[in-house]
Structure formats: C-alpha cells, structure tokens
Amino acid sequence: MPIVTFGVKDPSARACEVLFTIAPGPTPEGDFGDGAKGVVQRRDTKLAVTFTATADAPIHSPISLLVPAGTAMMRLARVSDTCYDRSGRMIPGQGVDMQ
16 A cells, blocks of 8 residues: 655656655555666665666656555655756756655
C-alpha cells in the first residue's frame, strides 16, 4: 500500500532527490515505475529518495513509497526536493508534485 506517490513536474528533469522526515519504524520500499530507477535510504528520522531516468526522456511514471507488508501506516513529511536536467543543472523551484 503506498504511503505517498509523487510525480516529476518538469519534463526536462532527468534526476531528482526528495528528502522526508519519517516516524520511527520500518523503511518504506520505493516503486519507481517504468522509465526510472532509484534508491530509498534512511537515517534515523530522515528518509532520502533519489531517482534517475533510465533514458534521456522525461520521467512520466509516478514514484511511490510503499509500506512494508504487515506494518501500520506511517507518517512522513516532505522537507525538500531538487531535480536536475540532462546536463546536471539544478532546475529551480519544487521538482515534484505530491499526489
């Protein structure tokens, strides 16, 4: 069951980083869909989600964080997000839309 789903706003984005705060408990799993690959890393109450496009194309698939089976729903809050274009330049403004 997803606890949060988000999409990339800017079609020029090829990679993004999203930082959350999260309550103690298990680490959610990432579902990066088609067209992206990524990693979910946790340190204490900080959760980082980083992902990149698998080709030089917009990231259209939604990205989801999933609750591990058998655990209660967990709360998290977005702290920041940053996306980058094909040249590695930071794209100004919020890079992802929370859904």
